[in-house]
Amino acid sequence: MAFPKSRFLGVDLCTEAFSKSQAEAARRRLDNIAFEMRDLSMVETxxxxxxxxxxxxxxxxxxxxxxxxxxxxxxxxxxxxxxxxxxxxxxxxxxxxxxxxxxxxxxxxxxxxxxxxxxxxxxxxxxxxxxxxxxxxxxxxxxxxxxxxxxxxxxxxxxxxxxx
Structure with a gap:
């Protein structure tokens, strides 16, 4: 796994946008990536x-x-x-x-x-x-x-x- 000490977060308004990405992450056994549905105009991180x-x-x-x-x-x-x-x-x-x-x-x-x-x-x-x-x-x-x-x-x- 590349960048094992890093964490990645994919954000989109539409959960359907993640289906292929989630499947690919699972296939590659990438446990340092997550996907969340968020409206970035409302989130304060x-x-x-x-x-x-x-x-x-x-x-x-x-x-x-x-x-x-x-x-x-x-x-x-x-x-x-x-x-x-x-x-x-x-x-x-x-x-x-x-x-x-x-x-x-x-x-x-x-x-x-x-x-x-x-x-x-x-x-x-x-x-x-x-x-x-x-x-x-x-x-x-x-x-x-x-x-x-x-x-x-x-x-x-x-x-x-x-x-x-």
Whole structure:
């Protein structure tokens, strides 16, 4: 087993999201991983984690700023939050040359924005923008935020946000 001294927790609103993961963990006899259904906009976990990750999820939240603040509070000193999200701009004119922009705006209209608004959220959508994400992370109390682009992934940005 890799990382036998580490503990891992998978969190999602939907328990069905865990079925394959739980089966795979059981098949591999991984006893250092657990899965819990949680609404991260409601959970207050203080200083328990060294690393928290979120993949293409924050812009869909009912309270994205609140979730990011809770993520920040959940980290230990020197903890890190890795957030993958769409790497576009919040400004339409900056997305005009992006060949993925029509798809991303369509996904926003058909899925992301309605999901957020149905929960009473701001409806940020996929193109909430790197600019907005950086502002939200700073407002959540992250001291340092680095944005990375990976050559094999032209759509996403990877935000590495540090507590200190």
């Amino acid at each position: 203080l200083g328990q984690f060294d690393l928290v990750t979120a993949f293409d999820a924050i812009h869909d939240q009912r309270d994205p700023q609140g979730v990011l603040t809770r993520v920040r509070r959940s980290l230990r000193p020197h903890g890190v939050f890795l957030m993958q999200d769409i790497g576009g701009s919040r400004y339409l004119e900056n997305n005009l040359d992006n060949p993925f922009a029509p798809l991303l705006y369509t996904l926003s209209l058909m899925h992301c924005t309605p999901i957020s608004i149905a929960q009473g959220g701001p409806g940020l959508g996929t193109l909430w923008g790197v600019e907005t994400a950086q502002e939200f992370l700073a407002n959540a109390g992250f001291g340092q935020v680095q944005v990375h682009r990976l050559p094999h992934d032209p759509i996403n940005a990877y935000f590495v946000a540090s507590v200190t």
